[in-house]
Amino acid sequence: MLADVIEHLACPVCRGDLTLAGGTARCLNGHAFDVARQGYVSLRTGSAPAGTADTPAMVEARAAFLGAGHFAPVAARLRELAESAHVVLDAGAGTGYHLATALRPEAAGIALDISKHALRRAARAHPRIGAAVADVWRPLPVKDARADLLLNVFAPRNGPEFARVLAPGGTLAVVTPTSRHLSPLVGRLGLLSVGEDKERRLGETLSGRFTEAEHMIEEYEISLGHEDVEAAVAMGPSAWHTDPVARKIAISRLPDVLAVNVSCRISVFRKIT
Numbered sequence: 001m002l003a004d005v006i007e008h009l010a011c012p013v014c015r016g017d018l019t020l021a022g023g024t025a026r027c028l029n030g031h032a033f034d035v036a037r038q039g040y041v042s043l044r045t046g047s048a049p050a051g052t053a054d055t056p057a058m059v060e061a062r063a064a065f066l067g068a069g070h071f072a073p074v075a076a077r078l079r080e081l082a083e084s085a086h087v088v089l090d091a092g093a094g095t096g097y098h099l100a101t102a103l104r105p106e107a108a109g110i111a112l113d114i115s116k117h118a119l120r121r122a123a124r125a126h127p128r129i130g131a132a133v134a135d136v137w138r139p140l141p142v143k144d145a146r147a148d149l150l151l152n153v154f155a156p157r158n159g160p161e162f163a164r165v166l167a168p169g170g171t172l173a174v175v176t177p178t179s180r181h182l183s184p185l186v187g188r189l190g191l192l193s194v195g196e197d198k199e200r201r202l203g204e205t206l207s208g209r210f211t212e213a214e215h216m217i218e219e220y221e222i223s224l225g226h227e228d229v230e231a232a233v234a235m236g237p238s239a240w241h242t243d244p245v246a247r248k249i250a251i252s253r254l255p256d257v258l259a260v261n262v263s264c265r266i267s268v269f270r271k272i273t
Helices: 056-067 072-081 097-102 116-122 159-165 185-189 198-206 226-234 244-252
Strands: 018-021 024-027 032-034 087-091 108-113 129-133 147-153 166-177 210-224 258-271
Touching: 056 097, 056 116, 056 226, 072 097, 072 147, 072 166, 072 210, 072 258, 087 097, 097 108, 097 147, 108 116, 116 129, 147 159, 159 166, 159 198, 159 210, 166 198, 185 226, 185 244, 210 226, 226 244, 226 258
Parallel strands: 087 108, 087 147, 108 129, 147 166
Antiparallel strands: 018 024, 024 032, 166 258, 210 258
Protein backbone atom coordinates (compact mmCIF):
# COMPACT_ATOMS: atom_id res chain seq x y z
CA MET A 1 0.00 0.00 0.00
CA LEU A 2 1.01 3.60 -0.52
CA ALA A 3 1.22 4.05 3.26
CA ASP A 4 4.09 1.53 3.37
CA VAL A 5 6.32 3.69 1.14
CA ILE A 6 5.13 7.29 1.65
CA GLU A 7 8.09 8.01 3.95
CA HIS A 8 10.43 7.29 1.03
CA LEU A 9 8.62 9.48 -1.50
CA ALA A 10 9.24 13.17 -2.16
CA CYS A 11 7.05 15.96 -3.47
CA PRO A 12 7.81 16.27 -7.19
CA VAL A 13 7.49 20.06 -6.99
CA CYS A 14 9.58 21.05 -3.94
CA ARG A 15 11.19 17.73 -2.91
CA GLY A 16 9.60 18.01 0.54
CA ASP A 17 8.29 15.17 2.70
CA LEU A 18 4.90 13.73 1.83
CA THR A 19 2.19 12.56 4.20
CA LEU A 20 -1.10 10.78 3.53
CA ALA A 21 -4.40 12.08 4.81
CA GLY A 22 -7.93 11.68 3.53
CA GLY A 23 -7.01 10.21 0.17
CA THR A 24 -4.40 12.88 -0.57
CA ALA A 25 -0.61 12.95 -0.51
CA ARG A 26 0.49 16.38 0.69
CA CYS A 27 3.74 18.18 1.53
CA LEU A 28 4.30 20.95 4.09
CA ASN A 29 4.39 23.54 1.29
CA GLY A 30 0.81 22.74 0.36
CA HIS A 31 1.38 20.75 -2.82
CA ALA A 32 -1.30 18.06 -2.92
CA PHE A 33 -1.77 14.94 -5.03
CA ASP A 34 -4.95 12.90 -5.05
CA VAL A 35 -4.72 9.16 -4.50
CA ALA A 36 -6.75 7.26 -7.10
CA ARG A 37 -9.35 4.79 -5.89
CA GLN A 38 -7.15 1.99 -7.26
CA GLY A 39 -4.46 2.99 -4.73
CA TYR A 40 -1.82 4.79 -6.79
CA VAL A 41 -0.88 8.49 -6.74
CA SER A 42 0.30 10.61 -9.66
CA LEU A 43 3.56 12.38 -8.86
CA ARG A 44 4.41 13.18 -12.46
CA THR A 45 5.23 16.74 -13.40
CA GLY A 46 4.69 17.98 -16.94
CA SER A 47 3.04 16.12 -19.78
CA ALA A 48 4.16 12.79 -21.20
CA PRO A 49 5.17 12.60 -24.87
CA ALA A 50 2.75 10.62 -27.03
CA GLY A 51 3.56 6.93 -27.34
CA THR A 52 5.50 6.63 -24.08
CA ALA A 53 2.83 5.36 -21.67
CA ASP A 54 1.36 1.87 -22.01
CA THR A 55 -2.24 1.90 -23.17
CA PRO A 56 -4.99 -0.16 -21.50
CA ALA A 57 -4.70 -2.73 -24.29
CA MET A 58 -0.94 -3.03 -23.80
CA VAL A 59 -1.40 -3.44 -20.05
CA GLU A 60 -4.03 -6.16 -20.53
CA ALA A 61 -1.69 -8.00 -22.90
CA ARG A 62 1.23 -7.74 -20.48
CA ALA A 63 -0.85 -8.94 -17.55
CA ALA A 64 -2.00 -11.95 -19.54
CA PHE A 65 1.48 -12.85 -20.78
CA LEU A 66 3.23 -12.44 -17.43
CA GLY A 67 0.35 -14.09 -15.59
CA ALA A 68 0.90 -17.20 -17.71
CA GLY A 69 4.37 -17.52 -16.16
CA HIS A 70 6.41 -16.94 -19.31
CA PHE A 71 8.85 -14.64 -17.48
CA ALA A 72 8.87 -16.55 -14.19
CA PRO A 73 12.56 -17.60 -14.47
CA VAL A 74 13.58 -13.97 -14.98
CA ALA A 75 11.51 -12.88 -11.99
CA ALA A 76 13.09 -15.64 -9.90
CA ARG A 77 16.56 -14.28 -10.68
CA LEU A 78 15.50 -10.83 -9.49
CA ARG A 79 14.08 -12.32 -6.30
CA GLU A 80 17.50 -13.79 -5.55
CA LEU A 81 18.99 -10.30 -5.77
CA ALA A 82 16.39 -8.99 -3.31
CA GLU A 83 17.40 -11.38 -0.53
CA SER A 84 18.47 -8.64 1.90
CA ALA A 85 16.66 -5.63 0.43
CA HIS A 86 14.34 -3.71 2.75
CA VAL A 87 13.19 -1.21 0.11
CA VAL A 88 12.92 -2.26 -3.54
CA LEU A 89 12.25 0.35 -6.22
CA ASP A 90 11.07 -0.66 -9.68
CA ALA A 91 11.61 2.12 -12.23
CA GLY A 92 9.29 1.27 -15.11
CA ALA A 93 7.34 -1.23 -13.03
CA GLY A 94 4.45 -1.81 -15.45
CA THR A 95 1.91 -4.09 -13.82
CA GLY A 96 4.20 -4.73 -10.84
CA TYR A 97 4.79 -8.38 -11.69
CA HIS A 98 8.57 -8.40 -11.20
CA LEU A 99 8.45 -6.19 -8.12
CA ALA A 100 5.77 -8.32 -6.45
CA THR A 101 7.80 -11.46 -7.10
CA ALA A 102 11.02 -9.93 -5.78
CA LEU A 103 9.65 -8.62 -2.48
CA ARG A 104 10.61 -10.57 0.62
CA PRO A 105 8.46 -10.60 3.77
CA GLU A 106 8.45 -7.19 5.48
CA ALA A 107 10.15 -5.51 2.51
CA ALA A 108 8.48 -2.49 0.91
CA GLY A 109 8.18 -1.95 -2.83
CA ILE A 110 7.96 1.31 -4.77
CA ALA A 111 6.46 0.98 -8.25
CA LEU A 112 7.09 3.90 -10.62
CA ASP A 113 5.69 4.00 -14.13
CA ILE A 114 4.46 6.63 -16.56
CA SER A 115 1.29 4.64 -17.32
CA LYS A 116 -1.58 5.07 -14.89
CA HIS A 117 -3.22 2.08 -16.55
CA ALA A 118 -0.28 -0.13 -15.56
CA LEU A 119 -0.15 1.27 -12.03
CA ARG A 120 -3.78 0.38 -11.40
CA ARG A 121 -2.55 -3.19 -11.44
CA ALA A 122 0.81 -2.54 -9.76
CA ALA A 123 -0.88 -0.92 -6.76
CA ARG A 124 -2.71 -4.20 -6.15
CA ALA A 125 0.01 -6.63 -7.17
CA HIS A 126 1.30 -6.98 -3.60
CA PRO A 127 0.06 -5.69 -0.22
CA ARG A 128 3.35 -3.85 0.41
CA ILE A 129 3.70 -2.11 -2.95
CA GLY A 130 3.11 1.63 -3.17
CA ALA A 131 2.61 2.89 -6.72
CA ALA A 132 3.19 6.35 -8.17
CA VAL A 133 2.94 7.74 -11.70
CA ALA A 134 6.33 9.19 -12.62
CA ASP A 135 8.44 9.78 -15.70
CA VAL A 136 11.72 7.87 -15.38
CA TRP A 137 13.43 10.45 -17.60
CA ARG A 138 12.68 13.20 -15.06
CA PRO A 139 13.75 13.56 -11.41
CA LEU A 140 12.19 10.67 -9.53
CA PRO A 141 9.76 11.48 -6.68
CA VAL A 142 11.92 9.48 -4.26
CA LYS A 143 14.16 10.72 -1.47
CA ASP A 144 17.93 10.35 -1.62
CA ALA A 145 19.53 6.99 -0.77
CA ARG A 146 16.26 5.14 -0.04
CA ALA A 147 16.35 2.00 -2.22
CA ASP A 148 18.43 -1.05 -1.39
CA LEU A 149 17.62 -2.59 -4.77
CA LEU A 150 16.51 -0.80 -7.91
CA LEU A 151 14.92 -2.91 -10.65
CA ASN A 152 14.84 -1.75 -14.27
CA VAL A 153 13.20 -4.32 -16.52
CA PHE A 154 12.88 -3.47 -20.22
CA ALA A 155 12.51 0.18 -19.22
CA PRO A 156 14.31 3.53 -19.71
CA ARG A 157 17.37 4.21 -17.55
CA ASN A 158 18.17 7.46 -15.78
CA GLY A 159 21.72 7.03 -14.47
CA PRO A 160 21.97 10.20 -12.34
CA GLU A 161 18.61 9.62 -10.67
CA PHE A 162 19.23 5.92 -10.13
CA ALA A 163 22.48 6.77 -8.35
CA ARG A 164 20.77 9.41 -6.23
CA VAL A 165 17.95 7.21 -4.91
CA LEU A 166 20.09 4.12 -4.25
CA ALA A 167 21.34 3.65 -0.70
CA PRO A 168 25.07 3.17 -0.06
CA GLY A 169 25.93 -0.39 -1.04
CA GLY A 170 22.71 -0.64 -3.03
CA THR A 171 22.24 -2.71 -6.17
CA LEU A 172 20.89 -1.80 -9.59
CA ALA A 173 19.55 -4.73 -11.62
CA VAL A 174 18.92 -3.99 -15.30
CA VAL A 175 17.15 -6.51 -17.52
CA THR A 176 17.52 -6.05 -21.28
CA PRO A 177 16.60 -8.32 -24.21
CA THR A 178 19.37 -9.98 -26.19
CA SER A 179 19.29 -10.25 -29.98
CA ARG A 180 17.75 -13.74 -29.59
CA HIS A 181 14.78 -12.56 -27.53
CA LEU A 182 11.40 -13.61 -28.97
CA SER A 183 12.96 -15.34 -31.96
CA PRO A 184 11.61 -16.53 -34.35
CA LEU A 185 8.67 -14.13 -33.82
CA VAL A 186 10.81 -11.07 -34.53
CA GLY A 187 11.62 -12.25 -38.04
CA ARG A 188 8.27 -13.83 -38.88
CA LEU A 189 6.14 -10.92 -37.70
CA GLY A 190 8.49 -8.05 -38.52
CA LEU A 191 8.87 -6.93 -34.89
CA LEU A 192 11.37 -4.39 -33.60
CA SER A 193 14.77 -6.00 -33.19
CA VAL A 194 17.44 -5.41 -30.55
CA GLY A 195 20.34 -3.24 -31.71
CA GLU A 196 23.78 -4.82 -31.72
CA ASP A 197 25.17 -1.93 -29.63
CA LYS A 198 22.60 -2.24 -26.82
CA GLU A 199 25.13 -3.43 -24.25
CA ARG A 200 27.51 -0.58 -25.12
CA ARG A 201 24.74 1.98 -24.80
CA LEU A 202 23.73 0.51 -21.45
CA GLY A 203 27.27 0.95 -20.16
CA GLU A 204 27.44 4.53 -21.43
CA THR A 205 24.14 5.40 -19.76
CA LEU A 206 25.46 4.34 -16.35
CA SER A 207 29.13 5.22 -16.84
CA GLY A 208 30.77 7.23 -14.08
CA ARG A 209 28.08 6.38 -11.52
CA PHE A 210 27.92 2.58 -11.60
CA THR A 211 30.25 -0.30 -12.18
CA GLU A 212 29.03 -3.69 -13.42
CA ALA A 213 29.59 -6.33 -10.76
CA GLU A 214 28.27 -9.27 -12.79
CA HIS A 215 25.85 -10.25 -15.48
CA MET A 216 23.99 -13.38 -16.46
CA ILE A 217 22.05 -14.53 -19.50
CA GLU A 218 18.67 -16.03 -18.71
CA GLU A 219 17.60 -17.95 -21.79
CA TYR A 220 14.96 -20.63 -22.25
CA GLU A 221 12.27 -21.78 -24.64
CA ILE A 222 8.53 -21.38 -24.22
CA SER A 223 5.64 -22.78 -26.24
CA LEU A 224 3.14 -20.17 -27.39
CA GLY A 225 -0.27 -20.50 -28.97
CA HIS A 226 -1.73 -17.73 -31.09
CA GLU A 227 -3.26 -15.88 -28.13
CA ASP A 228 0.05 -15.89 -26.29
CA VAL A 229 1.85 -14.66 -29.40
CA GLU A 230 -0.64 -11.83 -29.76
CA ALA A 231 -0.07 -10.87 -26.11
CA ALA A 232 3.72 -11.00 -26.51
CA VAL A 233 3.55 -8.56 -29.42
CA ALA A 234 0.80 -6.32 -28.06
CA MET A 235 2.49 -5.73 -24.69
CA GLY A 236 5.76 -4.34 -26.05
CA PRO A 237 7.08 -1.50 -28.22
CA SER A 238 6.20 -3.36 -31.41
CA ALA A 239 2.55 -2.63 -30.57
CA TRP A 240 3.21 0.99 -31.57
CA HIS A 241 4.77 0.00 -34.89
CA THR A 242 2.61 -2.81 -36.27
CA ASP A 243 -0.86 -2.70 -37.78
CA PRO A 244 -3.22 -4.76 -35.56
CA VAL A 245 -5.14 -6.25 -38.50
CA ALA A 246 -2.00 -7.21 -40.41
CA ARG A 247 -0.54 -8.59 -37.20
CA LYS A 248 -3.50 -10.86 -36.57
CA ILE A 249 -3.34 -12.18 -40.13
CA ALA A 250 0.38 -12.91 -39.78
CA ILE A 251 -0.16 -14.66 -36.44
CA SER A 252 -2.95 -16.81 -37.91
CA ARG A 253 -0.43 -18.17 -40.40
CA LEU A 254 1.91 -19.39 -37.66
CA PRO A 255 1.81 -22.99 -36.37
CA ASP A 256 -0.83 -23.54 -33.69
CA VAL A 257 1.99 -23.89 -31.14
CA LEU A 258 5.35 -22.24 -31.72
CA ALA A 259 8.62 -22.60 -29.81
CA VAL A 260 9.83 -19.11 -28.89
CA ASN A 261 13.03 -17.99 -27.18
CA VAL A 262 13.10 -15.83 -24.08
CA SER A 263 16.60 -14.38 -23.87
CA CYS A 264 17.51 -11.65 -21.38
CA ARG A 265 20.69 -10.14 -20.01
CA ILE A 266 20.49 -9.39 -16.30
CA SER A 267 23.20 -6.87 -15.45
CA VAL A 268 24.02 -6.18 -11.79
CA PHE A 269 25.58 -2.82 -10.99
CA ARG A 270 27.02 -1.28 -7.84
CA LYS A 271 26.99 2.47 -7.24
CA ILE A 272 30.39 4.12 -7.33
CA THR A 273 30.98 5.95 -4.06
